[in-house]
Structures are given as C-alpha cells and as structure tokens.
Amino acid sequence: MPKGDRLPRLLKLIHTIQNHPGLSSEELARECGIGSRQIFRDLRVLDYAGVPLYNDNGYRLAENFLLQDISFSLDEALSLLYGLKLVERQKALFPVKRVKERIMALLPRGLRDEIENLDGRVDVVAGFSADYSMKGDLFRNLNLAMRESKRIELEYYCFSRDDSNVRTIDPYHLIFKDGFWYLVGLCHWRKEQRQFRVDRIRKLRVLPEKFVPPPEILAASPLGAAWGIELGEVFQFTIRFWGESARFVRETQFHPEQQLWEEAGGTLRFTAKGCNLAQVARWVLTFGGEAEVLKPQSLRQMVVRQLAAGLERYSREANGCSLTSVGQGGMVE
Known part of the structure; x- marks a missing residue:
C-alpha cells in the first residue's frame, strides 16, 4: 500500500477501535481491509505515537481519548466525489486522485463498494475551459x-x-x-x-x-448582480422568447434574480439584472431569432447591430442558398 495511504489507514483503525471496542487483531484487520501482519505494524505505530491503546479482551482506547468521527454517509461521500469530478477537469491543477484515494480509505468497505460502483457510471462533461496544468x-x-x-x-x-x-x-x-x-x-x-x-x-x-x-x-457576493463575470453599472433588461427557446428558458435558472411572465400565444417574458451590455447581448444572440430585447433600448440597439453585421457577412455568400433549407440542430431534451 502506498505511503500516502498510511494516515487515512491509521485514522480508520482508530475509528474502528473507538466505535467497536473489544475487537481482536483478526477482526480489526478484516474491518480495515488489511493483512494480519500489517494490523500489528499499525497497532505498534499508534502505540509509539502516544495513542492510549490497550488490549483487554480485545483492543480498546482509554476513556478520556476521543477522535472526532469523520466518516461519511452515502450522500455525503457522493457529494464529495462528484465535486472532485468537477475539479478533475482542471487538468492536473489539483491532486484529485490522491484526495479521492484518501476519502475512499476512510469509508467502511460496504459503503466504499457502493461508491466505486457508482463512480464509474457518473461523469462530468465540462464545456470549453482554459488550460491550468502549468498554473x-x-x-x-x-x-x-x-x-x-x-x-x-x-x-x-x-x-x-x-x-x-x-x-x-x-x-x-x-x-x-x-x-x-x-x-x-x-x-x-x-x-x-x-x-x-x-x-x-x-x-x-x-x-x-x-x-x-x-x-x-x-x-458580499463578489459578483453581485453581474451577468457573467464582468462588472459595471447595474441595469435591468427584459427579453421575449418564442418556441423552443421559451420552453428552454422556462426550465432554466440563468440568474438568481430572474423573473418570468407567461404571455398569450406561448411567448415568455424574461427579466433579470446585469452589469455589462456586451455580455448580455452575447447571451441573447445564442437564441437566434427566438429572442427579442424589449428593454433597455441600448441593449436592443447593440443586438440589432450584431445581427445586422452577421446578416451582411452571410449575405455575401447567400446567393443561391435557400435559408429555409437550413434545419435546426439537435436539442437536449
């Protein structure tokens, strides 16, 4: 077993003796998932370290010794491991593998088996990101x-x-x-x-x-009312959505202070706060023709200019191309 696993292994041994006093060396080895020779070596290490350990019809700890329980429930362990899966996407920035191994070493064998079974069936697919491997x-x-x-x-x-x-x-x-x-x-x-x-x-x-x-x-929250990461003067904006975009926006929280209003004909009115016109405009443009800025006028004009520039750029190559022949891409249900 790697040396990096020694500390969690010893902590688990202490917890096992503390929670189940009177276990024999064979029973401790079985509970901790190690061999009989290793259990005696670990018991000696604890004794040398000053842990008040004694053998009286099984191994016990002195009554005045208490190590706080750091075991996890299934939900708690999964929360930690799923969080680590997100961190794993940071391209070697953090020692995720070593942290994960130490967490697993603290879990009882049955719970560890459940986690390992689920771990291979859950993944986190991150979008675009920077490379932090050298940072x-x-x-x-x-x-x-x-x-x-x-x-x-x-x-x-x-x-x-x-x-x-x-x-x-x-x-x-x-x-x-x-x-x-x-x-x-x-x-x-x-x-x-x-x-x-x-x-x-x-x-x-x-x-x-x-x-x-x-x-x-x-x-305070470092971003406040920011839409995205860039800060500036806070303003409120309102967008109207149609079709599939309206259904998508209806089921998604984009901002903690967003508000939705249903309109006749199935359209949806969306209101939130932002601090940077350009960032909000880029978000609106991702919905194509199924989004219209109602206010502020400055945001509406910015989106209009972007759409006009794009239309001019594509119209240079549009001769003979039927716009109605372009289908929509697949959407996540």
Whole structure:
C-alpha cells in the first residue's frame, strides 16, 4: 500500500477501535481491509505515537481519548466525489486522485463498494475551459496572498488591448465560472475593483506589504448582480422568447434574480439584472431569432447591430442558398 495511504489507514483503525471496542487483531484487520501482519505494524505505530491503546479482551482506547468521527454517509461521500469530478477537469491543477484515494480509505468497505460502483457510471462533461496544468505554483501563491492579506504584483495580459502590463493588486476572491478561474481584487493602477482571468496572468509575485480587506467586500457576493463575470453599472433588461427557446428558458435558472411572465400565444417574458451590455447581448444572440430585447433600448440597439453585421457577412455568400433549407440542430431534451 502506498505511503500516502498510511494516515487515512491509521485514522480508520482508530475509528474502528473507538466505535467497536473489544475487537481482536483478526477482526480489526478484516474491518480495515488489511493483512494480519500489517494490523500489528499499525497497532505498534499508534502505540509509539502516544495513542492510549490497550488490549483487554480485545483492543480498546482509554476513556478520556476521543477522535472526532469523520466518516461519511452515502450522500455525503457522493457529494464529495462528484465535486472532485468537477475539479478533475482542471487538468492536473489539483491532486484529485490522491484526495479521492484518501476519502475512499476512510469509508467502511460496504459503503466504499457502493461508491466505486457508482463512480464509474457518473461523469462530468465540462464545456470549453482554459488550460491550468502549468498554473499550480500561481494558484498556491494566490491562496497564500489571500490567506495572509498580502498584496501581489502580476504581469497581466489584457485581452481587450492585446498587450501586457504590470499591476499591483489586493486579492479579495477567486471565482470559477463558465470554465475559467477569475481573481477579483483592488487594482492599484485602475484604483478600483477589477476581475482578472487567472490563465492570463503571466507572472505573479507575493509582496511583503499587507492590506486590510474591506469587510463589506468580503461579506458580499463578489459578483453581485453581474451577468457573467464582468462588472459595471447595474441595469435591468427584459427579453421575449418564442418556441423552443421559451420552453428552454422556462426550465432554466440563468440568474438568481430572474423573473418570468407567461404571455398569450406561448411567448415568455424574461427579466433579470446585469452589469455589462456586451455580455448580455452575447447571451441573447445564442437564441437566434427566438429572442427579442424589449428593454433597455441600448441593449436592443447593440443586438440589432450584431445581427445586422452577421446578416451582411452571410449575405455575401447567400446567393443561391435557400435559408429555409437550413434545419435546426439537435436539442437536449
């Protein structure tokens, strides 16, 4: 058995003795799923470590010794493992395999068998995402800086300007959304709170200077009313949906503050709050001709310009092509 499994194995042995005092070495070996020679080695390790262990018609622990139970129910174990499946998609960023093995080692054999049976039949298919496989040190430094409230200096690639610069940041939050990790913090260059895609951070250095995180920043949701990740002035928008898009929107929560109104003829009116016109416009455009912006007018005009530009682009190649011949793609039921 790998050395990394020793700690969970010993913890399981302590829990077994604590919960079932009086078991023999053979019974302990069977409960812990190890051999008879290994059980004696582990018992000796516990004795050397100062665990008050004694043998009186079976192995027992002193009455004043108590190790808090860290066993899981089936639902709790599945919640952990399904969460780990999401993390596994981060391309070697976190030691998921080792964590999973340690969790499994803490489970009773029967529960472990149930989990292993389900584990191979459940998968998490993530959408597009960045490659974080080479960002392990960067994340460790970010976590260190947030934990100790230290400023960081980073070289950041700005997508909108297509260039890089160096900034000093007070790091407040790390957020994973739609396949990407974001750092939220106070940018001393911009003198305001900003969001930074972690995969666009070229270099990062933890500075010795400390900062005091504003209590209202830490207490509130870092995204607030944001639609997506970009922040700005909050506005309310209303969209009307038709057909299959109306049915899809009806069964889906896109925003915690969204509101729906049924309309005559089967259309659906959708209202929510956003902070960035462009992000909301991109979402509306994914529904094609089955969505219409009712308000604000600025959002409606932005969508109209995007649709007009697309129509002009495609019309150059549309000669002789019947638009009615293009069928809809498959939809998830």
